[in-house]
Amino acid sequence: xxxxxxxxxxxxxxxxxxxxxxxxxxxxxxxxxxxxxxxxxxxxxxxxxxxxxxxxxxxxxxxxxxxxxxxxxxxxxxxxxxxxxxxxxxxxxxxxxxxxxxxxxxxxxxxxxxxxxxxxxxxxxxxxxxxxxxxxxxxxxxxxxxxxxxxxxxxxxxxxxxxxxxxxxxxxxxxxxxxxxxxxxxxxxxxxxxxxxxxxxxxxxxxxxxxxxxxxxxxxxxxxxxxxxxxxxxxxxxxxxxxxxxxx
Amino acid sequence: xxxxxxxxxxxxxxxxxxxxxxxxxxxxxxxxxxxxxxxxxxxxxxxxxxxxxxxxxxxxxxxxxxxxxxxxxxxxxxxxxxxxxxxxxxxxxxxxxxxxxxxxxxxxxxxxxxxxxxxxxxxxxxxxxxxxxxxxxxxxxxxxxxxxxxxxxxxxxxxxxxxxxxxxxxxxxxxxxxxxxxxxxxxxxxxxxxxxxxxxxxxxxxxxxxxxxxxxxxxxxxxxxxxxxxxxxxxxxxxxxxxxxxxxxxxxxxxxxxxxxxxxxxxxxxxxxxxxxxxxxxxxxxxxxxxxxxxxxxxxxxxxxxxxxxxxxxxxx
Numbered sequence: 070x071x072x073x074x075x076x077x078x079x080x081x082x083x084x085x086x087x088x089x090x091x092x093x094x095x096x097x098x099x100x101x102x103x104x105x106x107x108x109x110x111x112x113x114x115x116x117x118x119x120x121x122x123x124x125x126x127x128x129x130x131x132x133x134x135x136x137x138x139x140x141x142x143x144x145x146x147x148x149x150x151x152x153x154x155x156x157x158x159x160x161x162x163x164x165x166x167x168x169x170x171x172x173x174x175x176x177x178x179x180x181x182x183x184x185x186x187x188x189x190x191x192x193x194x195x196x197x198x199x200x201x202x203x204x205x206x207x208x209x210x211x212x213x214x215x216x217x218x219x220x221x222x223x224x225x226x227x228x229x230x231x232x233x234x235x236x237x238x239x240x241x242x243x244x245x246x247x248x249x250x251x252x253x254x255x256x257x258x259x260x261x262x263x264x265x266x267x268x269x270x271x272x273x274x275x276x277x278x279x280x281x282x283x284x285x286x287x288x289x290x291x292x293x294x295x296x297x298x299x300x301x302x303x304x305x306x307x308x309x310x311x312x313x314x315x316x317x
Numbered sequence: 318x319x320x321x322x323x324x325x326x327x328x329x330x331x332x333x334x335x336x337x338x339x340x341x342x343x344x345x346x347x348x349x350x351x352x353x354x355x356x357x358x359x360x361x362x363x364x365x366x367x368x369x370x371x372x373x374x375x376x377x378x379x380x381x382x383x384x385x386x387x388x389x390x391x392x393x394x395x396x397x398x399x400x401x402x403x404x405x406x407x408x409x410x411x412x413x414x415x416x417x418x419x420x421x422x423x424x425x426x427x428x429x430x431x432x433x434x435x436x437x438x439x440x441x442x443x444x445x446x447x448x449x450x451x452x453x454x455x456x457x458x459x460x461x462x463x464x465x466x467x468x469x470x471x472x473x474x475x476x477x478x479x480x481x482x483x484x485x486x487x488x489x490x491x492x493x494x495x496x497x498x499x500x501x502x503x504x505x506x507x508x509x510x511x512x513x514x515x516x517x518x519x520x521x522x523x524x525x526x527x528x529x530x531x532x533x534x535x536x537x538x539x540x541x542x543x544x545x546x547x548x549x550x551x552x553x554x555x556x557x558x559x560x561x562x563x564x565x566x567x568x569x570x571x572x573x574x575x576x577x578x579x580x581x582x583x584x585x586x587x588x589x590x591x592x593x594x595x596x597x598x599x600x601x602x603x604x605x606x607x608x609x610x611x612x613x614x615x616x617x618x619x620x621x622x623x624x625x626x627x628x629x630x631x632x633x634x
Contacts, residue, residue, distance in 0.1 A: 157342070
């Protein structure tokens with residue numbers, strides 16, 4: 070049974086199943102705000118250029134203002150579609166927050182889908198975005214009206230960094246090695262849990278790591294006889310001995 | 318050595334390679350070959366990671382990597398070219414004709430209130446003030462009651478740009494709000510028709526009709542038709558949402574909307590094209606010093622051009 074989660078599960082013709090993490094309304098609003106700031110800065114820069122060039126004469130000033138209006142129009146209506154189409158689903162804001170627009174089946178959307186979902190921003194934006202917020206909140210896949218019409222979803226790609234090999238850090242001391250029992254037997258699924266904890270070490274504060282390790286350390290200590298300087302060290306030493314990494 | 322370590326040690330370079338290939342994007346045939354090979358290998362890694370119990374972290378990473386590669390391999394081709402000329406000259410008018418009664422529904426929703434507003438304001442100008450604020454009416458009147466209509470060249474360009482921003486924006490909004498069960502276009506069509514009609518009737522009743530008609534004659538054909546077309550596209554979107562029945566027959570609401578998507582875009586492209594032309598004419602021609610009768614003649618020709626475009630565009634004889 071799948072647990073209830075903000076996850077889109079997908080099976081491919083190769084019979085591979087993967088899960089996509091869906092992006093919720095808040096993180097999407099954040100990406101949108103980021104894009105808004107970028108658009109504002111670009112527009113201001115363009116406005117300054119138009120004003121400076123406009124000093125040279127009235128006709129040029131009028132032309133500059135006209136081009137500025139067209140530019141505002143293009144930014145308003147074309148920014149999202151152009152970036153998403155060029156990058157395969159990411160505006161700068163989405164890139165920063167690790168979001169991506171894909172088809173409901175995980176594929177890259179067509180150019181038309183990108184245009185349609187961005188045109189419908191005008192509907193989603195009604196009531197200061199209330200329509201879009203309501204739609205994303207009600208839909209199980211967090212889709213706004215534009216996504217529903219274009220058949221797209223927004224995924225969250227961040228938080229799945231390339232995994233690194235777990236190492237015993239700091240390396241085992243001579244003292245610790247001598248204190249280790251010759252055979253340490255840990256059930257494979259327990260070893261998995263331990264390794265998952267150690268793999269996350271870099272992203273945990275020292276205190277939190279200690280807290281988590283303290284949950285399993287007493288039981289491990291009792292069953293294997295390994296005693297480390299701290300709970301996390303005990304866990305690390307058990308792992309190292311059981312996987313043979315203490316001899317590295 | 319744990320299986321997790323074994324898997325990462327053996328496969329990490331390949332994962333890195335696939336990540337780089339995805340960032341680069343596939344262009345040549347060998348890019349695609351590399352991508353598909355990398356994708357299949359990562360799928361195998363994913364299966365291995367799951368059955369070996371390499372840990373949630375590894376599985377999550379591989380799922381996201383395989384998912385990305387899958388999206389690129391099975392997704393739409395990134396640089397499918399669009400023939401803009403064909404889209405605008407053939408596909409758009411064909412699609413507008415295909416929308417049938419919805420076009421006429423939008424037509425009457427717009428021109429009905431327009432005629433009503435015009436006639437009302439002509440007969441009883443004080444009623445116009447109840448529809449449009451009197452300051453706005455007066456400023457419109459001011460704009461058309463001058464004896465000359467000429468503008469500086471610079472101002473021409475400014476106004477052209479402004480018309481693109483404002484008018485195309487209104488049309489796109491008129492279409493997009495069709496997603497609200499078609500209510501958006503109904504509002505935009507009726508409201509804009511009524512306001513335009515009222516202003517027109519008021520300006521004519523106050524004796525500035527000749528200037529007004531001279532000014533709008535050139536671009537009105539393109540602009541008004543574009544409003545109707547974008548409204549029709551919005552209604553079509555709304556109908557697909559409410560009834561769940563697209564041109565292709567009965568379907569679920571979501572499927573109906575998705576199936577209508579490309580057709581709707583073709584209609585919107587047609588409306589945007591018309592408004593672009595309207596903005597050019599309105600900015601560069603309508604306020605120029607050309608004698609009034611020439612402008613009237615030009616305006617009449619434009620109605621024929623718009624009509625022929627709608628009627629003949631994309632027809633195979």
